Amino acid sequence: MCAVQAGFLGKRTLILEKNDKVGAKILISGGGRCNYTNLYSSPKQFISQNEHFSKSAFAQWTVDDTVSFFETYGIEGKEKTLGQLFPVSDKAKDIVKVFTDLCNDLGQEIRCDADVKSIEQTTDGFEVIYEKHGREIKLQTPKVVIAAGGLPIQKMGATDFGLRTARKFGLNIIDTAPALVPLTITGKDQQWYEQLSGNSIFCRVWNDRASFEENILFTHWGLSGPAILQISSYWKAGEFIYIDVLPNENITELIQEEREMNGKKTLLNYLSTIYTRKFAEALSGYLPIEKNLATLSNVDLENIDNLIHYFKVKPAGDKGYDKAEVMRGGVSTDELSSKSLEAKKVPGLYFGGECVDVTGWLGGYNFQWAWASGFVIAQNL
Ligand SMILES: Cc1cc2nc3c(=O)[nH]c(=O)nc-3n(C[C@H](O)[C@H](O)[C@H](O)COP(=O)(O)OP(=O)(O)OC[C@H]3O[C@@H](n4cnc5c(N)ncnc54)[C@H](O)[C@@H]3O)c2cc1C
Structure with missing residues (x-):
């Protein structure tokens, strides 16, 4: 997005990938549908040490x-x-094609298999050193944009390059952690979750910082x-x-209403009308x-x-960067x-x-940040 927007302004860029x-991440996003x-x-769906930071970018590049950007290039x-x-096509590759076609039309060069090793400051800009097919290549540039992503899913190309380079230039990093990531249960409780594997229930899940109403899935x-x-x-x-x-x-009111009509119905049979039989049966240890x-x-x-409305869970951990959709933390917004x-x-x-x-919720927010930040940088290159 940054290279394309820079191209619209007549500025030349070179993408090193x-x-x-x-x-790669666009292609796997949203189950391949992006x-x-x-x-x-809106800025409130983004987590950051500075909750106001993203407002300027989101005002400059809106939803x-x-x-309309994607509509202009054929994506309804x-x-x-x-x-x-x-x-509408359900194909993430159509989104990638918008960018590669535009880069091509605008003369923005994309160099793949180009592993950037380091960026050094020089008197009139930067020296970028990258490796392509085992050969080290150096180039000079007045400006550098680091859009190297976060730590999730190394096998898709994720590296700590952005964080490492920021540190090298003396910029502060907010502690990073996997986010939008499944949570694990271990020990004696694990079996209870295991037996319900595959069951999905619409829930409200909360802690003292946030609350969400969507499905949960037992695994x-x-x-x-x-x-x-x-x-x-x-x-x-x-x-x-x-x-x-x-x-x-x-649930108390619902049970009271039901028992006036069907007092002989067992709690199991009643809960099976709300949930799967499997879930209702799994409550036998508690109810x-x-x-x-x-x-x-x-x-x-x-x-x-208490059980239905305030089910309390202490996860053992999370599934880590291999299963996380994004990284929380990163280059401190104070530095930018x-x-x-x-x-x-x-x-x-x-x-x-x-x-x-700047870390978005699940649901397209992280790409909105990626597009907005790319646009904003392009205006200022
Ligand atoms: C499984 C999955 C599904 C997702 N689905 C969605 C979704 O549907 N909607 C949504 O909004 N977000 C989704 N996300 C999050 C979204 O993909 C990311 O937030 C977004 O791609 C971040 O864009 P980026 O340009 O910052 O980084 P990336 O898309 O990660 O791009 C960074 C690029 O930099 C390259 N790179 C890294 N280091 C170097 C180096 N040293 N030299 C050269 N190149 C380097 C990487 O190979 C990579 O291609 C999903 C993430 C995952 C993992």
């Missing part, structure tokens, strides 16, 4: 700009859920699904998360599921209410101009995208 093709923006994107969007926009090692990925970005090791497995309803609704005591009702994303201490050096401490 260590993979043999560009856009959720390229979110219609409801409407993303939508369709909303799947919660504002998530995907190409043989713990919890996944959109609501879990979302809360993982706000979770720290050792903390609890809370799950309401029947959000926006009151008297064989009891008739009519015979449930007030204490039983209280326990049911919010208007241009230029490093305050190093004129001519810019950081954009995931390597900056």
